[in-house]
Every structure is written in C-alpha cells, then in structure tokens.
Amino acid sequence: MLREIRIHGRGGQGSVTAATVLVQAAFIEGKWVQAFPYFGAERRGAPVKAFARISSEPLLVHSQVYNPDYVIVLDPYIYKVVDVTEGLKKGSVIVMNTKRKPAELGLEGWRVGTVDATGIALELNLLVAGSPVVNTSILGAFAKASGEVKLASVLQAVKETWSGGAGEKNARATELAYERLTRWWDGEG
Amino acid sequence: MASVPKKRKDLPLTPLSCPTEGSMGKTGSWRIFRPEVNCSKCTRCTICWVFCPDAAITRLEDDSPKIDYDYCKGCGICANECPVKAIVMVREEE
C-alpha cells in the first residue's frame, strides 16, 4: 500500500527535514520510503513543498506527487496563499500547525487536525536562530491523525536525527503535539 | 635511450616519452655559423656554458668549454657573451 504525503511550509522551516524524519520513522518500521523536496530553488521565507512516500513494497516510482493521501502544513498562514488541498484525495487528512480549531479554517470536505506546534516550541524554548521549530513536533500530530507511523518510531527517528539535548527536546515537542492534536472529524474540534 | 616503436604492440598505453639526447635529432645541422673556442684566450669563466640554450657546451674538469657540434645550433650567444672574445663564429663548411 502506497501512501503519499505533501508537506507545506516556508523556506527555512524544515519541510524537507520533516519529510526525511517522517520516512525515517516509517523505515524503522520496515517500510519502503522516499522523501524529496519540491524540485527547484528554495528561498528563505517563500512557500515551499516537500514530499514523502511510504509503501509496503519497493518504490519504483520517481515522479512527483500529484494526488497525496495526506497534507501537513507547517505554517499557520500559508494555506491562505497556497492551495494546500490541491490534488488531495477526497476525505483525506490535513494536519496543520495553528492555534485555531479545525472548524475555523474553512477547509470543508477534508478531515483536518490542528495543533499549536509554534506554541509548543515556545513553551519548550525549542528555537533555532530565534525561530520556533515546528517541523518535528507536527510529525507527532501526524502520527496520531494518520496512524501511518507509530509515535515511538517518530521519536526514534527524531533522536537519530538530533543527538543529545536537541534530540530530547524535539522528542518532547513531538510527544506534546501527539497529545494535543485537535481532531475535526471525531467531534473533538 | 628509447627506441622508436614499430608496431602497435610496442606502444605504451598513452604517450610516455623517454628522456633522450637529440629528441629533435642532430640539431647541429641547423647551424650556419659555428663557434670556435680559442683556448689560449679562454679564462675558464664558464659564462658560455651557463648561457648556452642547447646544453651543447660541456664544462670540462678545468672549467674550459667543449662544444658538442652534433647539437650546437650556432646561435652565437656564447661568442656574444664571452668577456674576452675567446669564441668566434665562423661560417660552416659546405
């Protein structure tokens, strides 16, 4: 079974890193994976995309992702300028970093989960060059919303990517995001 | 001294050339005038040896010059630079 995930963010937010940590988690679970950036020049602050594929079979495909099964949005404002639902399969899950409740986003027709990853980063003082780090924690929320990867695998992947204190802090943020995910479709929103 | 290859099998992988006196042949044949050393005038200063572009002057044990006419191209630098005019350029015999 092939799952395709698209990640929206801004240049510098670590969209590609999010994709690689996500596939690393799936890889730990024995899946076949791919993670890649949108092919082109990345500019700090500009909207960017990254992609991940998770499959139970070896991946022969090398083309772009056109119809993702999931969308992850790292930035709370970007969905206003970028169509984050483009090509998204009907009834698919969108996981977004925002303070707002899923129902407030106007993304009707999709199953939306939100988490205040920025708030978690500020709470834990998880900052890089003054900016809150949201790309790892949101994977915790994604794990819960999608069920495609286990939280434990994500935590392991996070700790393999960042050693020592940084790994611990990122892992803590990931756990918090897992716990705090607000889901739209089961009435919790 | 390397030999000239005859067949393809004699060739190295890529052109590797061997250090050889006369890589361009007997360059003495290029000469129109030949330098001749007047040993009685020569002061063994070795200037002619130093300035010979062709390494065609051998500096002997006593520092006197010996010209190798097989390779001397007859440029005349030695005669021009000799401080005591102990070298003169004379026309080659035909």
Next chain:
Amino acid sequence: MKRIVDTANHLAGYAAKAARVKVVAAYPITPQTTVVEKIADFVESGQMDAEYIRVESEHSAMVACIAAAATGVRTFTATSAHGLALMHEALHWASGSRLPIVMAVVNRAMGAPWSIWPDMSDSLSQRDTGWIQFYCADNQEVFDTILQAYKLCEDERVFLPAMVCLEGFILSHTYAPAKLPDQATVDDFLPPYKSGWVLDVNKPYSHANLVSPEWYMEFRYMIQEAMENAKRLVPQIDREYGKCFGSEYGGLVEKYRCEGADLVLLTMGTMGSDAKLAVDKLRKEGLNVGSARVRVYRPFPMEEIVKLAAGSRMIATMDRHISFGMEGFLGSEVKASLYGQEDRPLFAGFIAGLGGRDVTAETIEKVAKKSLRMLDMGKVEKETEWVDLRE
C-alpha cells in the same frame, strides 16, 4: 552492512569514501552540491583520508583530478550541466591520458535558458570524449555503480575514466533506503588504486607531448579497444558485485519482462524504473510489453540491443535528450545497432522529460499504447515524437 535512508548525492559521497579515494577536486553546482558537501564533511571530520581541493572551476576540478591520478592516487569528482560542459576539453585529456578517474554527473538540463532541472543533454553531449558512461535508476545503484566503475576503470584492459550519471533532484535530492556495505567487503572487492602509468622522479617520462600523425591513430585505436574490453567486463563486474553485496543490475542493459514482448520500451536512468510500473499495468491489461534500461551508454551495448530486437516486433526509445537537427541519441544508436540485421523490428523514438518535465508511469504507458497502435498498423507515423508537448 548498514541500512540508511539518504539521498543519491550523499550516497555518491559515501561511495567515494568507501572506495578510499585520495584526491577529490570539485566545484559546486546545483544539483551536484550535496555530493561535495558530504565529502567535505567526511574529509574535515577525518572519516576520509583524502585531499579535497576546493578548485575555482570545474575545468580546474577535472585537470586537478587528471594530475593527481597521474601522480598515482585514486581520484573522484562530481558535477552537473554547465560544469560538465566547462570540463569538456579536460574530459578528452583524461581519456587520452588513460586515467581511471570516476566522476558523478548529476544530470541537469543545459541553458540558455537557465534550468536546474534534470535531463541528460549534459552528459550525452560528452558522448565522444572517451569516457565510459553509466546511468543509474535509483540511489542504491548510484553507490554500487561508483564502486563498480572504479573496478572497471582500473582494470588493465580498460584504464579509462567513467561518468556515473544520476538525474538531478529525481535521485540527487531524494531520500531513499540504501545499503552501505562494510569497509572490509569493499576493500575485498576493490583493491588499492591501480593505473597504467604514474609519474616518478626515479623513472622520468614526459607525458602527452606532441604525437605525430605517424602514431596518433594507434593511440586512438587503443582507446576503442579498451571500450570494447569494458563492454565485456561490465557484466562480469556487475555479477561479481552482486555476489559480494547482493545487488546486481543486469550488466549493460537491465531487462524487465522482455521475454516474448511484442514491444520493448527502451529507456535510460530513472525512467527505466517507472517503466516497470507501466509494464506491469499494461501486462495486466493483456498487452505484451516489456522494458529495458540502457545502463551503460558508452561503450554502447549494440549486441544486447540486437538480441532484444530479435525477440520483439517493435522497439520504442524514450530519450531524455535531443540532438538538435536529428533525434535522441538513444534512438539513433538503437537504429544504428540494428542496421545490419535482416529482420528488423519496427522503431519509434520519443523525446520526453526535457528540463525536468515529469515523466510518470502514466506517461510511459501512453507512449507504449501509442507504439502498439503503430505496431497494429504496421507502420510508424512519425519517427520522433515529443511526449507531452504543448500545442
């Protein structure tokens, strides 16, 4: 053995490290950069005992590799597109010097206009430089092929340089699982550096001084012989590699479900991987299609192409390249390979994926179906067709 998830560019760096390369000279260019960044990390952290010369151009990168190889050490470099084009004369110098340099070429389209996206016009433009050319279909193959390339290039029957080509972004920036073998296994497979000659103060030579018309042709002929030898050795080395490390790639041409296929789709690079998906789908629909991927483009596997043709009724090539005023090189060379055959299959050539235009399994399926229609009609409408071209 270790399994990791990493990009093909990083894997190229891992391969250079595994090969115990001693001198790397490289200049950064998108999308090659992460190859040399990885190597810089390895060298500066002491994981790789090598000199990394941060040259001021690709031309200098290739020249420094040539000079270092001639001084007796294993060398590596990597580049893309315009960087490769800038190296052009040095590429000739490397092969003429018979030095076993290995270079990763991260395929990128040529300008003008600027494009950073993949096609193969950069490396295919260097077709006639006397370099062996490999094309890879996935990350693992990039790592494996670099090691295979050293083994091949340093064989005394070959002594030629090789490019290991991988498509920019599609492979270079895509993270995927790969196996990294133990150093001891690599060392068993790849012995210490061997070249046909080395400069030495104790046995001085002048290398590559003037060669008169009396001898120049013979030196060229020997390069041609070395290419023919390489053609024989690639499958052997691929099999040997498979025995050591478990991955094998079909030697010169990787074939997929070609037995008894009416139509064989011939590709290079990652298209060969996506073509398998298309073939599976078409087979399910009852269509008799196979695919084959030319893995080694120089020397060109003419004999393999002839064999493929003998078993099929039609060959369609997909070129990520155009030779302006003619067609794709792969198409031309497949036809050239088959000229001497009495019973030739139908042929159609397709140009696809230039400048990073995505070639999906669906695109390949469409090409196959179009070809099958021609086969039904018994004639080719247009010998070269551009795929997904806007009206």
Next chain:
Amino acid sequence: MVTMKELPREEYLLKGHAACAGCGPAVSLRMLFKALGNKVFLVVPACCTTVIQGPYPFTSFAVPLQNVLFESTGAAASGVVAALRQRRIDDVTVVGWAGDGGTADIGIQALSGAAERGTNFIYICYDNEAYGNTGMQRSGLTPYGAWTTTTPSGKKERKKDMPMIMAAHKIPYVATACTAFPLDFVNKVRKAKDILGTKYIHLLAPCPTGWRCDTSKTIEMGRLAVQTGLFVLYEVENGKFKLNPPSDRLVDKSKRKPVKEYFAGQGRFRGLSEQDVAKIEKWVDEDWDQYRRLASECV
C-alpha cells in the same frame, strides 16, 4: 649568492632539444634544474616548452613532466601537490612552468585559484611577451608598441603587471628574474623551494625569433631590459618589497640606460615613434616612483 662555478654540471634539459636557436627560455630551464636538481615534477601547459620537448617517443626533459591544458597549470599543480601529499612524498618540488599567455591570459584563473588555496608549488611564468609557440601573437604581457602578428602596427595597450597581481594574492614569495641574470634566478628558485605555499617567479625570457633580433643577442637584450629600467628585478617576500641587483642601483634615473638602446636592437619595436618612446619613458619613471616608494617603505 651562488657563483657560476658552483652550479652543478648535470643537465636535465638534454641537448638536441627542439627550441629555436638562441632560445632564452631554454637557458633558464637549464638554470631551473641547476637550482633544483632532478627531484622536480614539472607541469607544462601549451607553450614553447611543449615543443622544446621534441616529439613522442622522445623528450629532452630528464624529469617527470606532465603536459597539461593551456589554461590549467595552477590546477594541475594542485592535483600533483595533493597526490604527493597523500603518497607522503615530500622531497619533490612541484614546478609550474608556463608562458606569458598561459599565465596572464588564459591561465590566470587557475593560477589565481591555486595561489589563493596556498598550493605548495613554484609557478614560473617565462615571459617572452607574446604567444611564441603559435608564431608571435599578442598577449596580455606584450609591451606597448611591440609588433606581433596580431598587432601589425604595434600594440596599443600596456603590459599587465603580473608579478604585482600575484603579490596582491598575499602569497609568501613573489620575485622577478631575467634570463640574462642566471645566478639571480637560481638563487630565487632555491629560496622559493624552501618556502611553504605558493611561490611566483616572473621571468623575462628573451625570444630572438619573436623579438626580431639576432640569435646571439638573447642575453644582451635581457640585460638591456633590466639596465634601462624597463624590467625590474625585485622580490616581495612576506609582503616586503626589495629591489635586487642590478636594479637596486637604478632608482637613480641617471644610472639607467636610455630605453632607446633596448628598442633599437629589436625589430618588433621598429614602429615606435618618438612620441611613443617619450610616453614609455614617462611610464618607466612613474613605475620607478612606485618601486622607490615600495623599497623605502620596506627598508
């Protein structure tokens, strides 16, 4: 300072080579080996020295020599230096030996890169002031007013100040030299050999073929170039500028021979007008003002 009689007798540029009669660079190549012996790796781009070797299967050079691409001397030397270091060979001097075109024009990028990287080698530009190998076409180091085959009415631009360009790279050693002063050259090469990093020696090497003078006048022309103050012998060692004999005596203008003496001996300057000569004299004076200043600053 070495004396002539102290120079070793061994020759590593072998007789019967293919240089023109009276070749200035050939004299200096011999001196290069007198300075260094044969523990030398020579890197030679396309230039007259390509021809001097003679054709395959022979060579007139008894040291390892790599012929490399025209613009690539600095890069090739970088490769050799890196490989030798990896092979733990440390008793060999790497020398790039390139002409003026291969240095100041097509090869300046690779040279600049190698110098900026601190590549441990000696680069010698043997400057015969034109593309000699191809029959005397103008280069960036052809002097003002000189005839070449591509400046048939005389070059309209001035010569690049290549040694000062190299000094601006802040390398540990830059020196000028001239074929006519062989001991000065030998000393500078020996000094360079013992310095770590990039060393650049700019060698004025007269070419009777291209300069349109008698083959016997090679050394005389070199001497005049220095005595007239047109070409100046100096060193820049760790940023310190120093004039060398006999140039150090020429700060006083009255000690310099008139530039006309130099021009008169060479057919390539036949087209110089009186005004041209006056202009050149003015430039020479200006240059000397600069050298005087540099020398006094660095005393």
